[in-house]
Amino acid sequence: MTAPGMGRRASPWLLVACGATIVTLSMGARQAFGLFMVPIAQDVGVDRAAFGLAIAIQNLLFGLVQPSVGALADRYGAGRTIAAGGLVYAAGLAATATAGSAAGVNVSLGVLVGLALAGTTFVVILGAVGRVVPAERRGRAFGIVTAGGSIGQCLVVPAVQTLIEGLGWRTTLYVLAGLMLLVVALARGVTGRAAAPDAAAPGADFGLRAAAGHSGFWLLNAGFFVCGFHIAFLSTHLPAYLSDRGVDAAIGAAALAVIGLFNVFGSYFFGYCGDRYRKKHVLAWLYLARAAVIALFLLAPLGATSALLFAAAIGFLWLGTVPLTSGLVGEIFGMRNLSLLFGVVFMSHQFGSFFGAWAAGWSYTATGDYDQAWLASIALALIAAALHWPIRDTPLGTAARAD
Incomplete structure (x- = not known):
């Protein structure tokens, strides 16, 4: 008999497969938006500053609405939330194809797509996966879903460039809108919502009020802010840094x-480690590894080889934080409100992304180089490693275990 509030129970690995494919499509399209900057500027007269504002609006909304969208998924079901997000995503891309001004691009690519991303990416899908995959395999399942984002970077981005060259940017946006309708269809494989809490089970499920009073929740928020800073800084400014140095x-x-390719392996690896070892310790070592990789990159002679080796190493560490951080939230507070609680943590990640992209650019304008941004990245990685170690990772309502 189906548990109350759950609806039809999906096959765990079918749900994982559908969820990973949805992330591949939604994140793959998102990572290709930069390819539209030049053709939109040429055809519509939207300059790079206006286009950048649309992407900034998109990223901020993606983070700001994520807790609310996660709460909707917890209450009404992930499948319904993803389907709605896919429809809004398709509408936003189609509207961008018809936009004739900066305001139109800001509303379509900025507002509509930003709202849609909150319903079609990691937070909602990981919440659904966490409720159906056994705890001992949950980390690996989270890693597979997370890897979908980088598979999209490897597959969708080159395909979009080919389509733009062959069909034009407007038709390509319509093709992407059609792919988002495929997301709506795949949402049927991501079914169910949170079951009613079992009052007899200690520490089973806790909401935002309990999380707000738990120091570990805020430490996870701080750590994920650092992750967002790193990713936005590198994805936005690494090519320019290399070009400035003659690469x-x-x-x-x-x-x-290369970052996207190696993240596929890293996401699964760190998800696997999260199933075998205490997630807070794995997270601490991951951030220490980031600090070491960045420091070695700055100390080594710069060239094509060192740049690609750095990309491979940092790519392996890129989004391994996602299965570990989301898994730790679920481990402490239970699965019922995972989409809501991880949505709050993810919002912190997006704030970090904003500062990683903006502050590094501001620093470059003020000083003429990226030295301060690189040093800040190392310092923040060390701080994040220190913040994760003292997190109380025992499920609420149970006795604490010794470190």
Whole structure:
């Protein structure tokens, strides 16, 4: 008999497969938006500053509405939330194809797509996966879903460039809108919502009030802010940094592709580690590894080889934080409100992304180089490692275990 409030129970690994495919499509399209900057500027007269504002609006909304969208998924079901997000995503892309001004691009690519991303990416899908996959395999399942974002970076982005060259940017946006309708269809495989809490089970499920009073929740927020800072800084400014130092521009583009490729392996690996070891310790070591990789990159002679080796190493560490952080939230507070609680943590990630992209650019304008941004990245990684170690990771309502 189906548990109250759950609806039809999906096959765990079918749900994982559908969820990973949805993330591949939604994040793959998002990571290709930069390819539209030049053709939109040429055809519509939207300059780069206006286009950048649309992407900034998109990222901020993506983070700001994520807790609310996560709460809707917890209450009404992930499948319904994803389907609604897919429809809004398709509408936003189609509207961008018809936009004739900066205001139109800001509303379509900025507002509509930003809202849609909150319903079609990690937070909602990981919440659904966490409720159906057994605890001992949950980390690996989270890692597979997370890897979908980088598979999209490897597959969707090159395909979009080919379509723009062959069909034009407007038709390509319509093709992407059609792919978002496929997301709506795949949402049927991501079914169910949170079950009613079992009052007899200690520490089973806790909401935002309990999380707000738990120091570990705020430490996770701080750590994920650092993750967002790193990712936005590198994805936005690494190609320019390499170009400034005389490295061919093609290497900068290749470095981003290598980051995406190696993240596929890293996401699964760290999800696997989260099933075997205490997640807070794995997170601490991951951030220490980031600090070491960045420091070695700055100390080594810069060239094409060192740039690609750095991309491979940092790519392996890129989004391994997602299965570990979301898994730790679920481990402490239970699965019932995972989409809401991880949505709050993800919002912190997006704030970090904003500062990683903006502050690094501001620092470059003020000083003429990225030195301060690189040093800040190392310092923040060390701080994040220190913040994760003292987190109380025992499920609420149970006795604490010794470190």
